[in-house]
Structures are given as structure tokens and as C-alpha cells.
Amino acid sequence: MRNPLPFLIVLLVEHSIHRVVSLCALYYPQFDASIQNRTSINKSDFHDANVLTVNLSYNLISNLSSDTFSSVMFVKSLDLSHNWITELSGNLLSSFTRLECLQISNNRLNQLPESFLENQVFLKQLDLSHNNLVSIPDNFFNGNLYLLRVVDLSFNNLVTYQRWPLLLWNSVDFDLSYNKISTTASYLGKRIFTNPYGSEITVNLQFNNFSQWDDSFYEDLFGEDEIIADKHISLTPDLRNNNWTCDCNFYNIASVLHNSFYQSPKADTLKAKCYNPPHLRDKRVLYDVALNEFVCNLTSDQNCLIQDNPYMNLVYVDCRSRGLTTMPRSLPLPNGRKLSLNFYGNSIRSLDNVEYADKIDSLNLSNNALQYIDGNALRRMNNVIKELDLRKNSLKYLPKEINVLPFEKTHVEDNPLSCDCNMTWMADWVNLALGYRDKSVQCTEVNGDRHLIKELTERLLNCTNDILIAVSVSLGVLLVIIIIVVITAKRCPYETKVILFKIFRIHPRDKYVVDSNDHDMDNDAYISYDINDIHVQQWTKEVLVRKLEGNKPSFKLFVPERNLGSGSEADLRAEAMEKSKRIIIILSAHYSKNQWCQFECNVAESMSENQGRVLYILYDNMSVKLSKKEPWQSRMNDRRILSPDERLFWSKLRYELPLKSK
Numbered sequence: 098m099r100n101p102l103p104f105l106i107v108l109l110v111e112h113s114i115h116r117v118v119s120l121c122a123l124y125y126p127q128f129d130a131s132i133q134n135r136t137s138i139n140k141s142d143f144h145d146a147n148v149l150t151v152n153l154s155y156n157l158i159s160n161l162s163s164d165t166f167s168s169v170m171f172v173k174s175l176d177l178s179h180n181w182i183t184e185l186s187g188n189l190l191s192s193f194t195r196l197e198c199l200q201i202s203n204n205r206l207n208q209l210p211e212s213f214l215e216n217q218v219f220l221k222q223l224d225l226s227h228n229n230l231v232s233i234p235d236n237f238f239n240g241n242l243y244l245l246r247v248v249d250l251s252f253n254n255l256v257t258y259q260r261w262p263l264l265l266w267n268s269v270d271f272d273l274s275y276n277k278i279s280t281t282a283s284y285l286g287k288r289i290f291t292n293p294y295g296s297e298i299t300v301n302l303q304f305n306n307f308s309q310w311d312d313s314f315y316e317d318l319f320g321e322d323e324i325i326a327d328k329h330i331s332l333t334p335d336l337r338n339n340n341w342t343c344d345c346n347f348y349n350i351a352s353v354l355h356n357s358f359y360q361s362p363k364a365d366t367l368k369a370k371c372y373n374p375p376h377l378r379d380k381r382v383l384y385d386v387a388l389n390e391f392v393c394n395l396t397s398d399q400n401c402l403i404q405d406n407p408y409m410n411l412v413y414v415d416c417r418s419r420g421l422t423t424m425p426r427s428l429p430l431p432n433g434r435k436l437s438l439n440f441y442g443n444s445i446r447s448l449d450n451v452e453y454a455d456k457i458d459s460l461n462l463s464n465n466a467l468q469y470i471d472g473n474a475l476r477r478m479n480n481v482i483k484e485l486d487l488r489k490n491s492l493k494y495l496p497k498e499i500n501v502l503p504f505e506k507t508h509v510e511d512n513p514l515s516c517d518c519n520m521t522w523m524a525d526w527v528n529l530a531l532g533y534r535d536k537s538v539q540c541t542e543v544n545g546d547r548h549l550i551k552e553l554t555e556r557l558l559n560c561t562n563d564i565l566i567a568v569s570v571s572l573g574v575l576l577v578i579i580i581i582v583v584i585t586a587k588r589c590p591y592e593t594k595v596i597l598f599k600i601f602r603i604h605p606r607d608k609y610v611v612d613s614n615d616h617d618m619d620n621d622a623y624i625s626y627d628i629n630d631i632h633v634q635q636w637t638k639e640v641l642v643r644k645l646e647g648n649k650p651s652f653k654l655f656v657p658e659r660n661l662g663s664g665s666e667a668d669l670r671a672e673a674m675e676k677s678k679r680i681i682i683i684l685s686a687h688y689s690k691n692q693w694c695q696f697e698c699n700v701a702e703s704m705s706e707n708q709g710r711v712l713y714i715l716y717d718n719m720s721v722k723l724s725k726k727e728p729w730q731s732r733m734n735d736r737r738i739l740s741p742d743e744r745l746f747w748s749k750l751r752y753e754l755p756l757k758s759k
């Protein structure tokens with residue numbers, strides 16, 4: 098559908114529809130043979146060659162030979178209505194030179210000859226109503242019908258509407274009511290429309306078999322076409338009294354028309370009403386139905402209600418209490434739509450990495466039997482999902498990947514969560530959520546103690562002690578560790594160095610030039626991060642800075658947000674960076690959009706002795722993607738890159754920072 102607006106405006110300025118009643122008049126002399134039970138008529142029946150009206154209506158004529166009217170050339174009005182004619186000869190009218198009015202209604206015609214109206218340049222009115230016509234030949238309405246103004250094709254069996262009215266030369270009144278039209282076609286489209294400036298075309302399509310709207314109707318019915326719009330034709334199809342189904346197929350046209358039409362209460366013919374679905378019955382399609390209500394039921398899976406809503410750009414899947422034990426493997430998804438899924442009250446045991454995971458806008462799995470969550474599914478939901486409801490399930494553990502969804506988008510209450518040493522990361526996850534969120538979610542220890550998850554620490558659960566005891570108690574264990582260290586040292590030399598450093602504080606590192614110089618470097622590290630990203634900002638403040646400054650050995654960090662003094666901001670930042678032994682760049686999705694970050698990154702790149710001095714933290718999935726593209730790829734070449742999700746993250750970070758004498 099090309100932009101229909103210019104055309105519609107034209108449409109709106111017009112409009113009170115005046116239908117022409119009849120243009121036929123009675124002309125004398127007349128040959129009247131109506132109501133005579135005649136079964137045939139032939140050429141020799143006409144005695145006066147000058148008759149202007151021939152009336153053969155109400156007879157029993159079924160066949161007319163092609164030369165029947167060859168002796169009466171001046172007829173203006175021919176009435177053949179109410180006979181039994183099944184077929185017309187192509188040149189039946191060929192002798193007429195002034196025919197204005199032709200009535201063949203109430204016969205048994207089921208087809209028309211293509212060239213029947215050829216040369217009828219004076220024809221004003223054509224009545225073919227009450228026949229059995231199923232189609233009209235392509236060239237029936239030819240380019241010579243200069244005066245044709247009234248066409249009655251009502252009460253036939255036509256199934257397709259074509260742009261016939263647009264082929265004529267005048268304002269025209271086309272009656273197509275009481276047919277079986279359910280669709281439109283435009284294969285006449287190649288012919289040039291002849292209707293001129295100011296033409297008013299009324300097309301009565303009432304009482305047909307239309308039900309499903311298709312956007313392609315628009316052009317066929319309204320004649321939307323640049324040339325036509327230029328010519329100011331106003332074409333108003335009357336689509337009332339059809340059993341329209343008000344579903345998603347109406348959305349496009351309704352959304353375009355909604356605003357413009359309220360201002361034009363006159364466009365009566367556009368007040369078509371809905372028939373289906375029942376709850377919208379008798380509402381006017383383009384006036385009373387909210388855009389949100391144009392929905393389609395898509396094929397149902399396991400009796401779920403699956404509804405396409407183009408206005409919300411969502412497919413709603415309502416599978417509440419359907420006895421499901423798994424999530425559906427696949428779901429119908431029209432172009433570009435997201436899914437809003439409600440699986441409340443089933444017996445689903447796991448949140449799987451389903452095909453549509455990256456298309457989920459919201460997922461409600463509350464009141465199920467969840468025990469397992471696939472971390473990969475969570476990864477794929479990241480950035481798209483707005484709400485995940487996991488309440489009232491049987492979850493003991495959450496995978497660490499749930500970190501990719503902020504806690505405020507996630508509901509995990511009413512699960513038997515376990516306060517295990519490997520779950521202490523959840524405290525950060527909960528604490529990083531925005532303030533309005535209720536953070537009172539709890540977990541249970543093996544001994545039955547309950548804790549607020551936001552308060553979990555390894556000390557609270559006595560985790561660290563266990564490890565220390567285990568390490569120191571047994572030399573044998575140490576030996577094993579050494580053997581493992583030797584083996585892994587070969588495989589993962591970097592990790593080994595980090596572990597050696599962590600446990601024995603041996604730092605077998607390659608010295609960086611920057612550390613060997615005796616510059617007066619005040620700061621151990623300068624943190625460059627995107628302050629506009631609330632999560633990065635919180636993480637930096639609450640996690641990174643706390644850990645590095647709070648725990649021994651503690652580092653002196655320069656955090657611009659906190660430490661920047663007054664003066665030229667650019668100079669202060671550059672100076673602080675010069676005085677920092679390390680520059681930690683926390684790369685996040687919008688890092689490069691922040692101008693200070695760009696600035697800092699450029700300074701870092703251009704500093705002398707920056708070998709080992711600049712290191713990167715990939716904060717989120719986006720930054721992992723960024724790091725594989727330019728310019729980041731070449732910037733990160735030869736640099737140490739860490740990510741909070743990886744093992745030994747904190748140990749690696751400390752290992753990279755300048756050595757501290759405790």
C-alpha cells in the first residue's frame with residue numbers, strides 16, 4: 098500500500114453522495130411489444146424504421162438473432178427486461194447509432210460478449226441486474242463509452258470487483274450490491290484510467306460476500322494511483338452491509354485512517370461495521386474499534402490462545418493452566434514481532450533454550466515445577482526481555498547467567514532457593530537493582546537458617562574458612578595442588594601465574610616498564626567507564642571500587658566521578674591518567690557514545706609506556722561483540738582483556754594491578 102494520505106484528503110473534502118436514479122426516458126415513436134407471451138422476435142416484426150423506443154419486456158424470449166434490430170437504427174431506448182435470455186450475440190447492437198438506455202435486467206444471462214458495447218458512444222444507462230453473471234469480460238467497458246453514467250449489476254453472482262468505474266469518462270454510479278464479491282482484482286490496471294478531474298464515482302458494494310480485508314483491496318477500491326490522485330477523482334466504495342471480520346488484516350488501513358476520519362463524519366459509506374469477532378459486532382470498523390483490538394488468532398498449539406497484535410507488535414501466547422510439562426518447541430511469529438508468553442500454572446520443569454528465546458518480550462513461568470534453567474536461554478533473552486516471572490517454582494539454584502537480566506526485571510520469590518557458597522554472587526545481583534524494587538528475597542541454608550539474599554557473603558556462610566582449612570591441613574592436598582599447578586601451568590600459563598599469585602603471593606610477572614620507573618605516580622589505577630549506564634556505574638561504585646579499595650591489599654583508585662577536582666575537566670582527567678599506573682577501561686554497550694570515555698580511551702592509547710598499563714574489562718554481551726570489531730579489535734591487540742563472568746576474574750585483576758607491599 099503506497100502512501101494513501103494525499104488521496105484520502107481529496108476524499109474527505111467531498112461528500113454527500115447523490116445517486117442518479119434513472120436517465121432513461123420514453124421516446125416516441127415507440128414499438129411496444131411488452132407483456133405478450135412472445136417467445137421470439139425477428140427483424141420482419143419491425144415496420145417503422147424510425148422507432149425510438151423498443152419495449153420487449155415481460156415476454157418469454159430466450160434467443161435473439163444478431164440481425165434482429167438491423168432495420169431500426171435510431172432506437173434510443175431498448176428494454177429487454179423480464180425475458181428468458183441466456184446468451185447475447187456480440188453484434189446484436191451493432192446497427193444502433195444513438196442508443197442511450199439499455200435494459201436487460203431479469204433475464205438468465207450468465208456471461209456477456211466482450212465487444213457487446215463497442216461503439217455505443219451515446220449509452221448513458223445500462224441495467225444488467227437480476228441475472229446470473231459471474232464475471233464481466235476484460236474489455237466489456239471499453240474506451241468509447243463517453244456518456245455512460247449509470248450501471249446496474251446488482252443481484253448477480255459476481256465474485257470479484259475490478260476497477261471498471263475508473264475506465265469510464267464520467268462521474269458514474271455503479272451498483273454492484275447483492276453479488277457474491279469477496280475480493281478485488283486489478284488486472285485491468287494496465288489500461289489507462291480515463292476518468293477526468295472532478296469525477297465523482299459511487300460504487301455500491303453492499304450485501305456482498307466480503308469478510309476478510311486485504312491491503313491490496315485498498316488500491317483496487319479507492320483507485321489509489323498517483324495519476325488518479327492528480328485528477329481528483331473521488332471514489333467512494335460503499336462497503337457497508339458486508340460481514341466484515343475485524344482482525345489484524347484491518348490494522349494497516351485503520352491505523353492510517355483513524356486520525357483523519359474522525360474529522361469527517363460525512364463519509365457514511367466508510368462506516369462499514371464488524372460482524373466478527375462477536376464481541377466487536379456492529380462496531381464501525383474505522384471509527385469504533387481501537388487499534389489494539391485488531392488481532393488475529395494464529396494457529397493454536399496445544400490449545401493455547403495465540404494472538405497476533407500488530408499494534409503492540411507482539412504475539413500474545415496464553416497457555417495458562419494447560420497441563421504443559423515443557424515449553425512449546427516453536428511458536429508462530431510473523432515478521433518482526435516479539436512474544437509475550439504466559440505459561441502460568443502448568444507443570445513445566447525447565448526453562449529451555451527454545452528457538453524463540455531471543456524474541457521474548459515477557460515470559461511468565463510462575464506457578465510451575467521449574468527446577469532447571471538453561472543459562473544459554475537467559476543469554477539469548479538478554480537485551481530483549483522486559484519481564485521474567487519465575488515465582489512459585491522449585492528452583493534451588495539459579496544459573497549465574499541470570500546476571501544478564503537486571504534483578505528488577507526478574508521475579509524469583511517463592512522458590513526454595515539454597516544459600517550455598519556458590520550462590521553468593523546473587524547478593525550483588527540483588528543489590529544492583531534499582532531502589533524501588535523489593536529486595537527481600539530469601540534463601541535457606543542446609544541447616545534451615547534463612548537469610549536475605551542481598552546480605553549473603555562467603556563469611557556469613559563460612560565458605561572461605563573451609564577452603565583455608567582444607568588447604569593448610571593437609572600437605573598431601575598441597576602436593577596434589579602442586580602437581581595440578583604444574584600440569585595446568587603448561588596448559589594455561591596465565592591462569593597458573595594468577596593462582597600462584599593469589600595463593601602464595603608469588604608474582605612471576607614480566608615487569609612492565611611503567612612500574613620500573615620512579616615517576617611520582619599517585620594512583621594505582623584510573624577507572625574509565627560510561628557513567629551514563631546506570632548498571633555500569635553501580636557496578637563500578639558498589640562492586641569494583643569496594644573490592645579493590647576495601648580488601649587487602651588495597652589499591653588507590655582514581656574514579657573520575659569521585660576524585661575529579663575543579664578546573665578544566667579534560668586537563669584534570671589527562672593529568673590523573675598520566676599519574677596512574679594502570680588505566681582500566683570498562684567497555685560497555687554505549688561506552689563509545691560517552692564523549693569522556695572516548696577522550697580517555699584516546700589519551701590511554703597515546704600514552705608512552707602503556708605496555709601493560711592499559712587493560713580492558715568487557716562488562717556485558719554487547720561489549721564482547723564490540724571487542725571483535727574495529728576500532729576495538731586493534732586497540733585491544735596485546736592488551737589484557739578481562740570479563741566479570743570469567744573464572745578468577747578478581748584474582749586476574751589484582752594480578753594485573755601494580756604490586757603492593759601488603
Ligand SMILES: *[C@@H]1O[C@H](CO)[C@@H](O)[C@H](O)[C@H]1NC(C)=O
Binds near residue numbers: 132
Ligand atoms: C400469457 O399467458 C398467460 C398464462 O399462460 C395468460 O394468462 C395470459 O393471458 C397471456 N397473455 C397474453 C397477452 O397472451
Ligand SMILES: *[C@@H]1O[C@H](CO)[C@@H](O)[C@H](O)[C@H]1NC(C)=O
Binds near residue numbers: 139
Ligand atoms: C419471423 O416471424 C414471422 C412471424 O412473426 C414468421 O412468419 C417468419 O417466418 C419469421 N422469420 C424468421 C426468419 O424467423
Ligand SMILES: *[C@@H]1O[C@H](CO)[C@@H](O)[C@H](O)[C@H]1NC(C)=O
Binds near residue numbers: 131
Ligand atoms: C416497457 O413496458 C413495461 C410494461 O408495460 C413498462 O413497465 C416499462 O416501463 C416499459 N419500458 C420502457 C423503457 O418504457
Ligand SMILES: *[C@@H]1O[C@H](CO)[C@@H](O)[C@H](O)[C@H]1NC(C)=O
Binds near residue numbers: 160161162163
Ligand atoms: C438462437 O438462434 C440462432 C439462430 O437465430 C441459433 O443458431 C441458435 O442455436 C439459437 N440458440 C438457442 C439457445 O436457441
Ligand SMILES: *[C@@H]1O[C@H](CO)[C@@H](O)[C@H](O)[C@H]1NC(C)=O
Binds near residue numbers: 306338339340372
Ligand atoms: C452475514 O451473515 C448472516 C448470518 O450468517 C447472514 O444471514 C447474512 O446474509 C450475511 N450477510 C452478508 C451480507 O453476507
Ligand SMILES: *[C@@H]1O[C@H](CO)[C@@H](O)[C@H](O)[C@H]1NC(C)=O
Binds near residue numbers: 277279
Ligand atoms: C463467501 O466467502 C466465504 C469465504 O469468505 C466462502 O467460504 C463462501 O463460499 C462464499 N460464499 C459465496 C456464496 O461465494
Ligand SMILES: *[C@@H]1O[C@H](CO)[C@@H](O)[C@H](O)[C@H]1NC(C)=O
Binds near residue numbers: 344
Ligand atoms: C480468538 O479465540 C478466542 C478464544 O478461542 C475467541 O474468544 C476470540 O473471539 C477469537 N478472536 C478472533 C479474532 O477470532
Ligand SMILES: *[C@@H]1O[C@H](CO)[C@@H](O)[C@H](O)[C@H]1NC(C)=O
Binds near residue numbers: 439463
Ligand atoms: C503471571 O501470570 C499470572 C496469572 O495470569 C499473574 O497473576 C501474574 O501477575 C503474572 N506475572 C506478571 C509478572 O505479570
Ligand SMILES: *[C@@H]1O[C@H](CO)[C@@H](O)[C@H](O)[C@H]1NC(C)=O
Binds near residue numbers: 494495517
Ligand atoms: C551450586 O552447587 C550445587 C551443589 O552444591 C549445584 O547443584 C549447583 O548447580 C551449583 N550452582 C551453580 C550456579 O554453580
